[in-house]
Amino acid sequence: MKRIAENTINRLIVYKKELERLRKDDVRNVFSHKLAFLSGFPSHLVRRDLMNVGYNGSPAHGYDVVELEKCIADFLCTPGSVRVILIGVGNLGRAILDYCQQQNHKISMVAAFDSDKNKVNKVYHGIYTFHIDSIKNFIKENDIKVAIITVPASDAQEIASALVESGVRGIVNFTPARLQLNEEVYIENLDMMLGLEKVVYFVDGG
Amino acid sequence: MKRIAENTINRLIVYKKELERLRKDDVRNVFSHKLAFLSGFPSHLVRRDLMNVGYNGSPAHGYDVVELEKCIADFLCTPGSVRVILIGVGNLGRAILDYCQQQNHKISMVAAFDSDKNKVNKVYHGIYTFHIDSIKNFIKENDIKVAIITVPASDAQEIASALVESGVRGIVNFTPARLQLNEEVYIENLDMMLGLEKVVYFVDGG
DNA sequence: TTTGAATTGTGAAAAAAATCACAATGCAAA
DNA sequence: TTTGCATTGTGATTTTTTTCACAATTCAAA
Ligand SMILES: NC(=O)c1ccc[n+]([C@@H]2O[C@H](COP(=O)([O-])OP(=O)(O)OC[C@H]3O[C@@H](n4cnc5c(N)ncnc54)[C@H](O)[C@@H]3O)[C@@H](O)[C@H]2O)c1
Ligand SMILES: NC(=O)c1ccc[n+]([C@@H]2O[C@H](COP(=O)([O-])OP(=O)(O)OC[C@H]3O[C@@H](n4cnc5c(N)ncnc54)[C@H](O)[C@@H]3O)[C@@H](O)[C@H]2O)c1
Numbered sequence: 001m002k003r004i005a006e007n008t009i010n011r012l013i014v015y016k017k018e019l020e021r022l023r024k025d026d027v028r029n030v031f032s033h034k035l036a037f038l039s040g041f042p043s044h045l046v047r048r049d050l051m052n053v054g055y056n057g058s059p060a061h062g063y064d065v066v067e068l069e070k071c072i073a074d075f076l077c078t079p080g081s082v083r084v085i086l087i088g089v090g091n092l093g094r095a096i097l098d099y100c101q102q103q104n105h106k107i108s109m110v111a112a113f114d115s116d117k118n119k120v121n122k123v124y125h126g127i128y129t130f131h132i133d134s135i136k137n138f139i140k141e142n143d144i145k146v147a148i149i150t151v152p153a154s155d156a157q158e159i160a161s162a163l164v165e166s167g168v169r170g171i172v173n174f175t176p177a178r179l180q181l182n183e184e185v186y187i188e189n190l191d192m193m194l195g196l197e198k199v200v201y202f203v204d205g206g
Numbered sequence: 207m208k209r210i211a212e213n214t215i216n217r218l219i220v221y222k223k224e225l226e227r228l229r230k231d232d233v234r235n236v237f238s239h240k241l242a243f244l245s246g247f248p249s250h251l252v253r254r255d256l257m258n259v260g261y262n263g264s265p266a267h268g269y270d271v272v273e274l275e276k277c278i279a280d281f282l283c284t285p286g287s288v289r290v291i292l293i294g295v296g297n298l299g300r301a302i303l304d305y306c307q308q309q310n311h312k313i314s315m316v317a318a319f320d321s322d323k324n325k326v327n328k329v330y331h332g333i334y335t336f337h338i339d340s341i342k343n344f345i346k347e348n349d350i351k352v353a354i355i356t357v358p359a360s361d362a363q364e365i366a367s368a369l370v371e372s373g374v375r376g377i378v379n380f381t382p383a384r385l386q387l388n389e390e391v392y393i394e395n396l397d398m399m400l401g402l403e404k405v406v407y408f409v410d411g412g
Numbered sequence: 413t414t415t416g417a418a419t420t421g422t423g424a425a426a427a428a429a430a431t432c433a434c435a436a437t438g439c440a441a442a
Numbered sequence: 443t444t445t446g447c448a449t450t451g452t453g454a455t456t457t458t459t460t461t462c463a464c465a466a467t468t469c470a471a472a
Contacts, residue, residue, distance in 0.1 A: 013404060042430085048451090059436080077407060105399070170405035171405070196290065199377070200313060251460070264419085265418070265469090266419075268419070415470100419467080423462105428460080431457080432456085434451105434453095436450085438450100
């Protein structure tokens with residue numbers, strides 16, 4: 001099985017989301033051009049990407065929306081359900097907890113953690129908040145593999161190290177800190193400031 | 207002047223941030239390996255990227271932290287100051303306003319907009335919130351080129367169209383909506399769910 | 413001064429990604 | 443049935459990006 005490029009994965013996730021939307025609108029079939037338009041990529045790239053997931057459309061009807069969505073989901077290996085935790089129930093953390101509740105996804109938020117006694121043992125947007133001291137046990141007992149970090153940047157490295165030590169293998173890092181981890185962990189840095197700087201660059205020069 | 211790849215820009219922004227940190231720690235010089243380690247990219251890629259910005263280090267002392275930071279900043283064209291607005295002062299919007307205040311950047315948040323009368327004419331994290339109806343005038347009068355969208359997904363397209371019509375050329379879109387805009391506008395989609403799905407993919411299979 | 417060690421900058425090679433272009437397909441309409 | 447059309451899937455090609463590898467550079471120490 002050949003390695004798939006990160007960009008391809010990004011696009012597949014977008015296709016999946018667009019297919020989900022089409023399905024909910026009761027659209028049965030979709031052509032590569034349409035999917036390309038919806039997701040913002042060229043249509044030949046859509047077709048090339050779909051070669052990777054091994055789904056065959058028909059020249060006459062294009063792709064079956066339901067089948068293709070399922071095929072991409074299988075390929076992306078989103079299994080029955082993935083349990084995720086969040087660390088740092090501050091402004092951003094609560095916004096994310098809220099956002100996750102709204103999506104009825106295969107990815108489910110199962111717990112939050114904070115060091116602030118005023119936040120511990122409270123429920124935010126349906127998610128129970130535990131004290132940070134219990135996180136290692138929680139991760140091991142519940143076999144958590146993915147976590148979201150929304151603590152202050154100064155605490156991010158310490159938290160990340162503890163997560164990885166306990167078995168976490170993927171981190172979504174919203175802080176501006178660049179995490180240094182020796183073990184092999186997939187880190188997705190979502191620092192808004194970087195995105196904003198990129199936009200500024202492409203707007204006034206690039 | 208040759209076109210620079212988006213990935214190169216991403217990396218340059220990270221280098222710049224690491225250099226800023228080094229400067230604040232009074233570090234004078236840095237080698238490509240060190241910068242590579244800090245930013246998480248291979249050192250030959252660091253050197254290759256730096257060729258693009260036209261800064262020359264010395265084999266003996268590596269790069270001058272202050273000069274290189276300045277050189278990248280110039281290259282990225284972050285001019286005196288860029289004014290940015292935010293639309294949608296909800297959970298996420300307020301978290302971002304707070305975050306922007308903490309950074310003392312060349313990018314400055316100058317106003318927020320909302321449709322909710324309870325939020326209009328209030329100040330959140332130092333930023334005044336105007337009614338959404340006044341946004342077109344504001345953009346034109348203040349020559350705003352970049353905006354951040356944190357309204358509900360269902361309103362995102364309408365807002366985005368209005369922004370672009372008024373002169374905005376770059377958008378950071380935090381909603382799951384895929385924006386369709388005919389004019390040439392740079393859009394940075396920061397949908398957390400996509401990042402999370404990517405992490406899940408790379409954790410349990412890729 | 414000379415040697416040695418570390419690092420830069422960059423041509424060249426390799427690898428990866430995107431694009432092109434078209435045969436093959438399947439359907440609708442004549 | 444046959445023709446025409448729009449679309450898929452994919453080899454081939456082009457372009458882009460990354461990696462390799464090493465001459466050139468600089469300095470410190472002998
Ligand atoms: N990527 C983005 O778009 C974006 C936007 C806003 C903020 N941020 C970043 O996200 C982080 C959080 O921002 P915020 O505005 O929510 O901050 P916040 O101060 O409101 O929240 C931080 C939370 O983390 C908790 N915390 C602190 N130390 C902890 C520890 N060691 N263990 C567990 N919990 C701990 C605090 O009690 C608090 O509840 C910051 O790093 C900020 O820079 C990112
Ligand atoms: N990318 C992420 O990580 C992330 C995280 C959380 C939420 N989100 C998304 O961000 C968006 C906002 O999330 P939230 O939790 O802050 O929601 P929210 O409901 O708390 O806030 C939305 C705000 O937009 C305002 N608004 C609504 N319609 C408007 C209009 N037409 N013009 C101006 N203002 C308007 C509302 O009054 C409210 O203040 C949603 O689309 C959500 O899906 C993204």
